[in-house]
Amino acid sequence: MAFLELKNIKKSYFLGQQEFPVLKGINLDFDLGDFVSILGESGGGKSTLMNIIGGLDRNFEGSVEVNGQKLDHKKEKALDKYRRETIGYIYQSYNLISHLSVLDNVLVSLEMTTLSKKERETRAKELLEKVGLGEQMRKYPNQLSGGQKQRVAIARALASDPKIVIADEPTGALDAQNTKEVLELLNEIAEEGRLVITVTHSEAVASEGTRIVRLAEGQIESDERIKAAYPLQDKEMIPSKKLSSLSAIRNAFKHFKYNIKHNSLIILGTSIGLFSVVLFSGLGNGVSGYMGNQITKVANPQVMSVSRYVKDADQSQFGDQDEVDTPAFTTSQMDQLKKQKHVKSVEGSYNAANIDVKYNNQTQKMRTAQNWTASDSTDQIKAGHAPTKAGEVLIDKKTVAEKFNKDNYKDILGKQVELSYQTMNKNKEMVTVTMTATVSGIAESENGTAVNALNTDSMVKAMQAANVETDPQSVSVKIDDLDNVTPTAEKIDALKDNNNRLYKTQTVQSMIKTIQTYVNLVTTILATIAGISLLVSALMIIVTMFMSVSARTKEIGILRALGESKKDIQRLFIAESLITGVLSAVVATGIAFLAQSGVNGALKGIADYAFVQISTGNVITAFVLALIISLLAALLPARRAARLNPIDALSAD
Known part of the structure; x- marks a missing residue:
């Protein structure tokens, strides 16, 4: 039984409704060890027959048995x-992949075998030695002569250890010496027990084989045996396998590296959009962190401010608070807050304005002051301590302490000062509240707001002495643990009397959250602008990939002829796009840092704080965006590449 049998092969091409028969019922048998030359003039159907034998042409009548x-x-x-496992191709135009070295051109076929990486390289080198190219392995096809290119094509055809080697006009572009050497190699291949089928229009070339089949006008004109086929050899063939994903990535990277200058421009363009996203996100992180940091320096995050709930207060939240008449806390209401779970202490909050501070025969104006409570932070105290004892006051460095003695402002620490301010008493009469206090500390705010605070007990006693209302309009509620602040605030907000809400809380977390909302809004707007450049980058990759498919049409045909599937071709272009995306993300992240x-x-001269804080999440987002953009940009071009007809692709210029 013959190894390869063609039974009643018919093939026609159509131009509109008009049929042009090319093969008119071909019946042929081929044996291993034979070197068969199919001889005929151009247009006689030789190449079409080879495409059918090689598994490239699928639209024909008849059958092929292997x-x-x-x-x-x-x-x-x-x-x-x-x-992949039966056919090896040798072309008149060589069909080498230009961006691969001589060695890599041979390794392409070996990637689809079960050999290890070391075994593949060893076999590729042995084959190149066999065809006389041992010194040319690292060169690229454009650095070789015609004869050398054909030898590479022969080595590649033999690489996967195929049983059938198809040579389409293998000597058509060679001189006499190279033609002789190539024909000797083809005979050696047949002598190894393979079936060599050569398409030629040269009688001299055909006569070098073991058998000549003459084809004319789509029919067998004669079938002549010149000499006996070579005896078969008992030889174990190399098993084949599908191309692995890793191999596809490696091949994609080789093309990427070969066109590094062109690809670098694409990476640069793509990285600009990604850089913007990373930088703006980092800026949002930094500004949010800075605002939170400033707030926590001023206020203790474990303390919340509680005021009496007024229905119209929400509407005036960002307007003039004085327009809303907020009632004061009663003693029973403060006791109610103290009894809430997780509450450690409840302190009334008091404020005073336009306070005269007298010391050493000088008077300076303290614009605002409040009582020191658990909500206040000691981070702003630069000298001394907080006014936690009766008769103590904390004064601001710039607006008070330095006004008394600019060069030695700390001299006032431990000294007594007289404080007085005017306010309305319970009878709605203007009175003066006075007290004597010892300066316990000097504070300085980083945000420029003056920090002045009085001891609570001392301030209340002075107010009582002047018959001033001491029921606070807001209180500071200290919670036992930071994790309990928000739940406790929610419970206090839910307290009611006769179905009327009693209290309204404000926590440091809520203040930070509000600020972060606005910062995130601005960051989102900036990121959206950056997203436009990402869209441009995606379009750039799409256009580049479509151009790459057009430029590499012949390469696609070569890879399909070697046994790569549509999925392999699609994966090749997607992998190259993903490489572009990943490297773009790397460049963008590096520039962003x-x-x-x-x-x-x-x-740093404005504030000793990192206003741009690129997080790990921002970097991960950049890489995810890059991969998504690259994947989406590559899908259509990769699909188009995979759907190319191998025969049409091979004939592309």
Whole structure:
């Protein structure tokens, strides 16, 4: 039984409704060890017949049987496997992949075998030595002569250890010496027990084989045996396998590296959008952190401010609070707050304005002051301590202490000062509240707001002495643990009397959350602007990938002829796009971190704080965006590449 049988092969091309028959019922048998030349003039159907034998052409009548099994040309996966493990191609135009070295061109076929990486490289080098190219392995096809290119094509055809080697006009572009050497190699291949089928229009070339089949006008004109086929050799063939994802990525990277200058421009363009997203996100993190940091320096996050609930107060939240008449707390209401779970203490909050401070025969104006409560932070105290004892006062450095003695402002620490301010008493009469206090500490705010505070007991006694109302309009409620602040605030907000809400709380977390909402809004707007550049980047990748598909059409045909599937081709282009995306994200992240250092360094004179804080999440987001953009941008071009007809692709210029 013959190894390869063609039974009644018919093939026609159509121009509109008009049919042009090319093959008119071909019946041929081929044995292993034979070197068969199919001889005929151009247009006689030789190449079409080779495409059918090679599993590239699927639209024909008749059948092809290999080793007794019918080859189903309707099953694409079966054809991929057939080309991968049974067929080796040698072309007149060589069809080498330009961006791969000589060695890599041979390794392409070996990627679809079960050999290890080391075994693949060893076999590729042995084959190149065999065809006389041992010294040319690292060169690229454009650095070789025609004869050398054809030898590479022969080495590649033999790489996967195929049983059938198809040579389409293998000597058509070679001189006499190279033609002789190539024909000797083809005879050696047949002598190894393979079936060599050569398409040629040269009688001299055909006569070098073991058998000549003459084809004319789509029919067998004669079938002549010149000499006996070579004896078969008992040889174990190299098993084939599907191309792995890792191999596809490696091949994509080789093309990427070969066109590094062109790809660098794409990476730069894509990275600009990604850089903007990372930088703006980092800026949002930094500004939010800075605002939160400033708030926690002024106020203790474990303390909440509670005021009496007034229905119209919510509407005036960002307007003039004085327009809302907020009632004061009664003693029973303060006791009610003290009894709430997790509450450690409840202190009334008092404020005074336009206070005269007399010391050492000088008088300075203290614009505002409040009683010291658990809500206040000691972070702002630069000298001394908080006014926690009766008769103590904390004064601001710039607006009070330095006004008394600019050069030695700390001299006032421990000294007594007289404080007085005017306010309305319970009878709505203007009275003066006075008290004598010892300066316990000096404070300085980083945000420029003056910090002045009086001991609560001393302030209340002075107010009582002047018949001033001491029921507070707001209280500071200290919670036992930071994690309990928000739940306790929610419970206090829910307290009612006769179905009327009693209290309204404000926590440091709520203040920070409000600020972060606005910061996030601005960051989102900036990120949206950056997103436009990302869209442009995506379009750039799409256009580039479509151009790449057009420029690499022949390469796609070569890879399909070697046995790669549609999925392999699609994966190749997607992998290359993803490489572009990942490297774009790397470049964008690197530039963003450099910009972070530059911006933070430039703003250090304003505040000793990192206003740009790029987080791990921001970096991950950049990489995810890059991968999504690259994947979406590559899908259509990769699909188009995979759907190319291998025969049309091979004939592309």
